[in-house]
Amino acid sequence: MNDASKKSLSESVAAKGAPISEAAAGAILTVDLGAVRENYRRLKARLGGVNCAGVVKADGYGLGGAQVAAALAAEGCAIFFVAHLAEGMLLRQALGSRPAIYVLNGINPGGEGEAFEAQLGAVINSAGQLAAWRAAALRAGHKLKAAIQVDSGMSRLGMAAAEVEAVTADPQGFDGIDVTFVMSHLARADEPEHPANEQQRLEFERLREMLPKAPASLANSSGIFLGQPFHYDLARPGAALYGINPTPAEPNPMLPVVRLQSKVIQTRMLEAGAGVGYGHIFRTAAPLAAATISLGYGDGWHRRASAAAFFDGVRLPFLGRVSMDSIVLDISALPPDRLKAGDLVELIGPSQTVDQVAGQAGTIGYEILTSLGHRFHRRYVSG
Structure with a gap:
C-alpha cells in the first residue's frame, strides 16, 4: 500500500460517521x-x-x-x-x-x-x-x-x-x-x-x-x-x-430507541487477590470468572458509569476502572463457558435504559447519547 492509499484509508476510518462494518467494530449501536x-x-x-x-x-x-x-x-x-x-x-x-x-x-x-x-x-x-x-x-x-x-x-x-x-x-x-x-x-x-x-x-x-x-x-x-x-x-x-424520559418522576411514556452492545474480547479465570484494571481499585477476594469487552471511554462510555453489562438478562458487574478501549466484567453469575469471545453483551437496551446509565454516571440521558462515539457499527432498523 502506497503512502497516498494509507492516508486515504486513515482518513476514511477516522472520519466522523464513516460506516464501520460489524466485523471491524468492537461494539454495535442499534437505532430503532x-x-x-x-x-x-x-x-x-x-x-x-x-x-x-x-x-x-x-x-x-x-x-x-x-x-x-x-x-x-x-x-x-x-x-x-x-x-x-x-x-x-x-x-x-x-x-x-x-x-x-x-x-x-x-x-x-x-x-x-x-x-x-x-x-x-x-x-x-x-x-x-x-x-x-x-x-x-x-x-x-x-x-x-x-x-x-x-x-x-x-x-x-x-x-x-x-x-x-x-x-x-x-x-x-x-x-x-x-x-x-x-x-x-x-x-x-x-x-x-x-x-x-x-x-x-x-x-x-x-x-x-x-x-x-x-x-x-x-x-x-x-x-x-x-x-x-x-x-x-x-x-x-x-x-x-x-427515548429519554420527559417525565422523570413518572414511568417513561416513550419507546426506547437505542441498543448498545459490545463484543467480548476474551474470558479468563482470575486468582484470589488479583488486581483488576488501572490502579488495582478492585481485587478479587476469591477465584473469579472475568471477561473483557471492547468498549471504553474512547467510545464515549463515561468512566463514572461503572455499573454492569447484561447477557441473557444476567447482570455482569464491572470490575475496576473503565479503560479507553475496554472494560472487565465479572461473569461468575453465568454457567461456565456460557460467554465466549465474539459474543455480545448489552450496555444499553431492554435490561438497562439510557436514563439508568445516566443516573449511574451522575448525568442525564442527553449527555449519554451525544457522547456515543463513532467507532461503532451502526444499525438502523425500522421496528
Whole structure:
C-alpha cells in the first residue's frame, strides 16, 4: 500500500460517521427509527392539533441526524431545528428543499450568505443577529424567514425584555424579516410543579405581545407534558423522540430507541487477590470468572458509569476502572463457558435504559447519547 492509499484509508476510518462494518467494530449501536416515529406520534397525540417539530441537533442527539430526520419527515414532520449553521447545511443536503430548518443558535457573523443559500431560517436571539439578518435580506432582495426568540427566564439565549422593547421601537426593525415564530425555552419543564414554568409562560406572553404577530412556540419535550397552556402553535421536542424520559418522576411514556452492545474480547479465570484494571481499585477476594469487552471511554462510555453489562438478562458487574478501549466484567453469575469471545453483551437496551446509565454516571440521558462515539457499527432498523 502506497503512502497516498494509507492516508486515504486513515482518513476514511477516522472520519466522523464513516460506516464501520460489524466485523471491524468492537461494539454495535442499534437505532430503532420505527421507535422514533412512534414517539413522534405519541407526542403529536398529546398535542392535539398543535404542530410538532423535530429537534435533530448534535447529529440527532448522536444517533444520526440525517437518518432520524428522514424518519420524522416520513411521519409528517415538516419543521426541524438544529443548533449550528453547519448542522443545518448538512441536514438540508439530506432532506432536500421542502422541510423548514431553523438554526437555534442563530447565524454566526459572516455566515448569512451560506444560510441563505441553504434556505435555512435563523432563530434570532439578539438585536445584533436581527440587524445582520435584516442586512442579509436586503442583499438577497427578498424577505428571509426567522423565528424570534425571547428570554422568558432561562438567561441563556433570546432577547431580554429591554432588548425586545428597543427593537420593536424601531419602525424598520423587522424590515425584510418574515417572522414565522416567536419562541422561548423552558428551564424547568421536567419539574411540572415548579412555579418557574408558569412564571416563564406569563413572561413569554408579555414579551410576544410586543413583537410582530406570529405563531408561538414554547414547549420542549417535557413542556408538552405540562398541558395545553404551554402548547401554543408549535412544540419542539428533542430528547423524548430519542427515548429519554420527559417525565422523570413518572414511568417513561416513550419507546426506547437505542441498543448498545459490545463484543467480548476474551474470558479468563482470575486468582484470589488479583488486581483488576488501572490502579488495582478492585481485587478479587476469591477465584473469579472475568471477561473483557471492547468498549471504553474512547467510545464515549463515561468512566463514572461503572455499573454492569447484561447477557441473557444476567447482570455482569464491572470490575475496576473503565479503560479507553475496554472494560472487565465479572461473569461468575453465568454457567461456565456460557460467554465466549465474539459474543455480545448489552450496555444499553431492554435490561438497562439510557436514563439508568445516566443516573449511574451522575448525568442525564442527553449527555449519554451525544457522547456515543463513532467507532461503532451502526444499525438502523425500522421496528
